[in-house]
Amino acid sequence: MKDSILSARGLCKSYAHNGGQNHILNHIDLDIYRGDFTIVMGASGSGKSTLLYTMSGMDSATAGKVIYQGNTITDFKEDKLAKLRRGDFGFVFQQMHLVGNLSLFENVAVTGYLNKSLTASEVDKRANGLLEEMGLSGMSKRLPSQVSGGEQQRAAIARAVINKPCLLFADEPTGALNRKNTVEVLNLLTGLNREGQSILMVTHDIRAALRATRLLYLEDGRIIGELTLPPYEPEEEKARETQVDVWLSSMEW
Numbered sequence: 001m002k003d004s005i006l007s008a009r010g011l012c013k014s015y016a017h018n019g020g021q022n023h024i025l026n027h028i029d030l031d032i033y034r035g036d037f038t039i040v041m042g043a044s045g046s047g048k049s050t051l052l053y054t055m056s057g058m059d060s061a062t063a064g065k066v067i068y069q070g071n072t073i074t075d076f077k078e079d080k081l082a083k084l085r086r087g088d089f090g091f092v093f094q095q096m097h098l099v100g101n102l103s104l105f106e107n108v109a110v111t112g113y114l115n116k117s118l119t120a121s122e123v124d125k126r127a128n129g130l131l132e133e134m135g136l137s138g139m140s141k142r143l144p145s146q147v148s149g150g151e152q153q154r155a156a157i158a159r160a161v162i163n164k165p166c167l168l169f170a171d172e173p174t175g176a177l178n179r180k181n182t183v184e185v186l187n188l189l190t191g192l193n194r195e196g197q198s199i200l201m202v203t204h205d206i207r208a209a210l211r212a213t214r215l216l217y218l219e220d221g222r223i224i225g226e227l228t229l230p231p232y233e234p235e236e237e238k239a240r241e242t243q244v245d246v247w248l249s250s251m252e253w
């Protein structure tokens with residue numbers, strides 16, 4: 001029996017538009033399970049990012065609820081939501097949003113200091129360990145402007161997991177990267193998932209989608225399809241690509 005860590009029930013998001021309402025998320029019922037690498041695909045404008053931000057408490061819902069560990073977080077006030085996002089959730093975006101005048105190490109460690117669940121020396125140790133895991137230990141003293149986009153994204157991933165989040169949210173984390181850096185970032189995310197990190201990612205990149213253990217397809221703010229896959233193995237990528245391609249075609253992607 002899979003362990004649901006985050007649930008949406010009747011989740012709706014609308015925006016006022018030309019005197020009416022533009023319905024972006026339409027009564028979504030969804031469970032995100034512990035240990036899964038869940039990836040949401042769908043056409044541009046189908047509501048993928050809106051789903052991610054509404055489920056992570058970064059954006060409000062128009063109706064329905066989001067439940068995390070038995071708590072209806074859509075009822076939380078902003079200060080409680082901020083604490084949840086800082087401690088329990090991690091975030092990776094297309095743009096890395098690293099602090100420009102802090103070194104890579106400082107960018108990662110500051111997020112740990114702010115959460116206060118580890119001592120400063122524990123944070124430092126974990127930050128150094130993560131930077132090493134991300135292949136960045138030799139450049140941890142450099143500023144973001146002194147490393148490549150792929151290296152910045154790897155530091156952003158280290159920052160996102162410094163507080164051992166229950167769930168890592170990723171919005172098109174490879175969208176701004178070249179092919180080589182994309183593969184490196186996907187390998188890191190796959191590795192984190194293999195170590196037990198639950199991930200919810202949105203993308204329209206099929207190379208990224210191949211890393212999923214669970215693929216969801218969003219159309220007009222509704223989940224219309226789902227595909228479960230075994231953990232990614234590089235030597236099986238061709239067969240996996242064919243399987244995902246067939247599935248995406250059936251979704252008319």
Ligand SMILES: Nc1ncnc2c1ncn2[C@@H]1O[C@H](COP(=O)(O)OP(=O)(O)OP(=O)(O)O)[C@@H](O)[C@H]1O
Pocket residue numbers: 015024042043044045046047048049050051204
């Ligand atoms: N603040 C906003 N106000 C009004 N409409 C918005 C707002 N944010 C998003 N939208 C609209 O909601 C729809 C879904 O946007 P969203 O970014 O979730 O789509 P997406 O599937 O992630 O798209 P993409 O793949 O292009 O990033 C779009 O039509 C977008 O224009």
